[in-house]
Amino acid sequence: MSLSLLVLAVCLAAAYPLYQYATRRRLPPHPPGPRGWPIVGHLAAPADPIYKTYQRWGEAYGSDIVRINMFGHNIVATNSLEASTDLLDKRSQTYSNRPKHGMTMVRDLCGFDYAIAFAQPGQFWLDQRRVFQRQYSQQAIKRYRHAETQATLSFLRNLLESPQDLFRHIRYVFGRQLVYSAYGIVTEDHDDPIIATVEHGLEAAVAAINPGKFLVDVLPVLKYVPEWFPGAGFKRQAKIWRESVLKMLHVPFDQAKDLLDTRGLPDDCAIKTYLTDIIPTSRDPEYAEKVIRAALTAAYGAGSDTTVSFMQSFFLAMTLNPYVQKEAQREIDSVCRGRLPDFSDYERLPYVHAIVKELLRWNPAVPLNFAHASAQDDVYKGYYIPKDTIVISNIWAILHDPSIYADPDAFRPARFLRRVGYEPERDPDVAYGFGRRICAGRYLAHEVLWITVASVLAAFDVGRVEDEKGEEVIPTGEYECGFLQFPKPFPCTVRPRSAAYEKLVLDAAEA
Numbered sequence: 032m033s034l035s036l037l038v039l040a041v042c043l044a045a046a047y048p049l050y051q052y053a054t055r056r057r058l059p060p061h062p063p064g065p066r067g068w069p070i071v072g073h074l075a076a077p078a079d080p081i082y083k084t085y086q087r088w089g090e091a092y093g094s095d096i097v098r099i100n101m102f103g104h105n106i107v108a109t110n111s112l113e114a115s116t117d118l119l120d121k122r123s124q125t126y127s128n129r130p131k132h133g134m135t136m137v138r139d140l141c142g143f144d145y146a147i148a149f150a151q152p153g154q155f156w157l158d159q160r161r162v163f164q165r166q167y168s169q170q171a172i173k174r175y176r177h178a179e180t181q182a183t184l185s186f187l188r189n190l191l192e193s194p195q196d197l198f199r200h201i202r203y204v205f206g207r208q209l210v211y212s213a214y215g216i217v218t219e220d221h222d223d224p225i226i227a228t229v230e231h232g233l234e235a236a237v238a239a240i241n242p243g244k245f246l247v248d249v250l251p252v253l254k255y256v257p258e259w260f261p262g263a264g265f266k267r268q269a270k271i272w273r274e275s276v277l278k279m280l281h282v283p284f285d286q287a288k289d290l291l292d293t294r295g296l297p298d299d300c301a302i303k304t305y306l307t308d309i310i311p312t313s314r315d316p317e318y319a320e321k322v323i324r325a326a327l328t329a330a331y332g333a334g335s336d337t338t339v340s341f342m343q344s345f346f347l348a349m350t351l352n353p354y355v356q357k358e359a360q361r362e363i364d365s366v367c368r369g370r371l372p373d374f375s376d377y378e379r380l381p382y383v384h385a386i387v388k389e390l391l392r393w394n395p396a397v398p399l400n401f402a403h404a405s406a407q408d409d410v411y412k413g414y415y416i417p418k419d420t421i422v423i424s425n426i427w428a429i430l431h432d433p434s435i436y437a438d439p440d441a442f443r444p445a446r447f448l449r450r451v452g453y454e455p456e457r458d459p460d461v462a463y464g465f466g467r468r469i470c471a472g473r474y475l476a477h478e479v480l481w482i483t484v485a486s487v488l489a490a491f492d493v494g495r496v497e498d499e500k501g502e503e504v505i506p507t508g509e510y511e512c513g514f515l516q517f518p519k520p521f522p523c524t525v526r527p528r529s530a531a532y533e534k535l536v537l538d539a540a541e542a
């Protein structure tokens with residue numbers, strides 16, 4: 032390189048920060064927030080649980096949006112319903128991207144670049160959303176009801192046989208429903224190879240989305256470091272995880288294809304019409320298959336841990352609030368009169384619907400929304416939000432806002448019931464996210480959760496265990512927080528309400 036070129040390069044390098052500084056001075060201020068180091072900002076994630084930290088910062092800075100610079104990336108957290116809907120719903124043209132940065136490990140190295148939840152808005156993302164619209168709309172999901180009821184009955188039977196394995200049964204009841212509704216594959220209650228395959232892929236995803244854990248998320252260029260290089264353990268780990276992630280994408284899909292060719296597929300599963308009709312007649316069958324593969328994987332991937340978290344919270348809430356359980360059983364008994372509930376009761380059990388809503392609100396499975404990112408510079412409430420800012424809605428803070436929900440920490444399903452002289456509180460739909468990225472499986476989620484909650488309450492009493500002195504052990508109600516939150520292990524009993532219900536469950540599951 033000639034000397035003059037070198038001098039020019041140095042001058043340009045020095046001029047850029049000055050230029051940035053000069054132009055910044057004419058821009059509105061960033062939203063308030065704790066200051067980190069110059070340029071790089073904060074080098075560690077905010078203290079756990081992060082949603083409480085964001086809420087505290089909001090109070091300290093007197094603003095419902097706060098900003099933090101982490102490793103040089105701009106992060107804005109919206110703590111109120113107003114700010115979240117203003118940005119993510121009303122300005123969804125600007126705020127529907129996913130972050131470019133911070134996901135190199137999960138997206139590029141582990142192979143999750145195909146996943147709808149990580150994809151940038153574009154044709155591939157849109158086509159996957161269309162699959163969800165077609166297969167998981169409010170109308171379309173009704174055809175999965177029979178399979179949901181069957182899976183719920185197996186769950187009840189498993190609870191009768193081994194209540195001590197409650198958490199394992201919870202994982203299988205939803206795994207079974209999601210795999211069947213997507214692929215038409217009937218899985219075993221336990222140790223099923225398909226469920227194990229997708230679970231491994233999911234575990235890899237959860238481990239790989241770990242803000243601050245992998246340096247490659249901060250310095251994406253490290254993804255080019257060869258595996259043998261000292262310190263490149265993350266590349267070797269990513270290779271192992273990638274294998275599980277790709278199996279999750281291909282194994283159930285290919286098995287459904289084989290089934291179609293051999294025994295045939297049931298009509299009430301999403302994949303059938305694609306394999307028999309849509310893919311073969313599409314203009315680009317290879318692309319069409321790629322879209323369907325990705326979308327159906329997401330039906331399990333995005334739907335499984337969220338519903339599991341919800342159901343664990345249900346057992347916790349029933350252990351902590353026996354009067355809620357009694358109230359629900361009164362309602363179910365008056366409508367079902369000794370039989371198990373089914374979807375013909377869907378409109379007639381409002382208190383059970385209210386329990387589902389309250390569970391979504393009380394301890395939302397996703398307390399901090401999946402990150403959105405801004406596609407262009409924006410100004411909101413006088414604050415500057417530059418392009419590529421990561422925007423995180425504090426779902427937990429909204430669902431615990433005392434100006435929307437009276438006594439927000441209390442578990443009170445009745446807040447959602449319309450009564451004479453009382454307006455119900457706002458539906459907790461923000462638990463499913465916002466705008467164009469809103470949860471694509473939310474209607475299915477509500478139905479599977481409703482039938483499971485209604486059936487358990489009809490047939491079982493969830494109660495407290497007693498210690499050696501005969502005193503009831505009351506769970507602490509604490510949660511383990513990551514991207515999703517789950518109750519910390521807690522003791523509870525799950526017993527049939529009577530011998531008649533026990534027989535009902537066994538007969539129904541057998542039938």
Ligand code: HEM
Nearest residue numbers: 147148330333334337397401463464465468470471472476
């Ligand atoms: C309790 C149950 C569930 C909860 C609380 C939940 C919550 C969420 C949230 C908060 C998001 C992020 C939305 C955003 O970025 O603004 C999301 C995305 C998503 N959910 Fe759910 N979800 C649940 C169940 C399900 C189920 C059962 C399915 C599939 C059948 C599903 C499929 C998806 C998909 C595909 C996305 C990604 C959408 C996109 O990025 O375009 N979810 N969910």
